[in-house]
Amino acid sequence: MSEEFTGPPWAVDWTKIASEYRDSLPLTVRDLIVDAVVELLSSRHPYRDDGLDITKISIEPARSTQPRGAHILNFDHNRGWLRYTFIHRTAEPQIIIETVFWQ
Template identity: 75%
Template sequence: MSAEFTGPPWATDWTKLAAGYRDTLPAAVRDLITDAVTELKTSRHPYRDDHLDTTRVSIEPVRSTDPRGAHILYFDRGHGWLRYTFVHRTAEPQIVIEQVFWQ
């Protein structure tokens, strides 16, 4: 009997809009996004900042009244952020990145 692997690294998917915007950014910013997403994908839980390098990224819920809903991952000292949700499935939990912003 084999057990399903349900921990980090988490599977990640991007909406077309988020991936399209990410791809228009300069290479240095795309590298920052890759680093931030890697930090998130390897975290113990995508909705908590424990075991994250909080000098590089931070997270918070979009709405404090919905702590299991969409979250924001800040990167590049707050110059950029990603909006994502975590779909907690038994066989393959997944992070879905819905929106990216950088200034």
């Protein structure tokens, strides 16, 4: 059985902690985050990197034992990452960004 999604762009939401941390970062880093999220939102599948510019971002499961659970999106040459989950709904599939980190 193959997974069928309504297709991109996906809706996105940020947890309060993730959005506050994102907003505290320098503008250049926030721009990198926006670029990474836009790349993810326009991807064909939110948990696979096919169709993504892998020179800018990469995706991997947060835990190998939960391939449909939370995922990590690395950006800025692995200097930063986002932890997100994908909620598959027929009406409005959504990506929820839980954590942001940049060093």
